[in-house]
Amino acid sequence: MLKPIRTKKEYKEALDKVYLLMQKDLKLNSSKYDELEILSILIENYEKKNVPIELPDPVEAIKFRLEQLGLKRSALISIIGSKSRTSEILNRKRKLSLSMIRALHKKLNIPASSLIADYSK
Template identity: 45%
Template sequence: MDVRLIHTEAEYQAALQKIRALWEAEPGTPAAEELEILVLLVNKFEEENYPIEEPDPIEYIKIRMEELGLKQEDLVPYMGNKGNVSKVLSRKRALSLEMIRKLHRGLRFPLEVLIAEPKLNTL
């Protein structure tokens, strides 16, 4: 097993190829151990070189609404009234602390996403 830290894109691509080749390794074998180490190294490289931006809270709400099959009126219990829902989703009104708490408690939306700075309205 010749496993090293990943420093370049070429090394990253080679590690991904090796992971694909080892994917079906039997647990407890040297190949499975090599696979596990490679996955850790690839994760480290990806975290350092391809960080994932925190999602915009409004976009997150819209995506979750679609995933959960919710309509705007379904958010009224969490945002107070239809006007608030419409204004928040169109970025004309910020989420209030109470809305954030209710969305978190009621729909289990992550607090760290809801409290993030929303992107500016580009309309």
């Protein structure tokens, strides 16, 4: 019988069960398929309450977004300023300025919260 996930142990067991179910060729609307769907909902609910998701640092957020959009690093030159400045940002030798953060947020739709996070140079 399925029940709410309340502990880390129950969470781990649910993840293991989902992994096993996903290895099978489940038929839509079968009892095992329903079990997988319910477990997924229970896991998601537990994670929302108990598993904090850390934002990526700004450089990783930029690289990830470029990859998502299929863009090369050179696409940042028109947003950040110059080739050397872009290189400094991506190599963590320079921090993002407020104007860069605004431009990256506006033009690449990167969440501002990811761009303003502190990171080491």
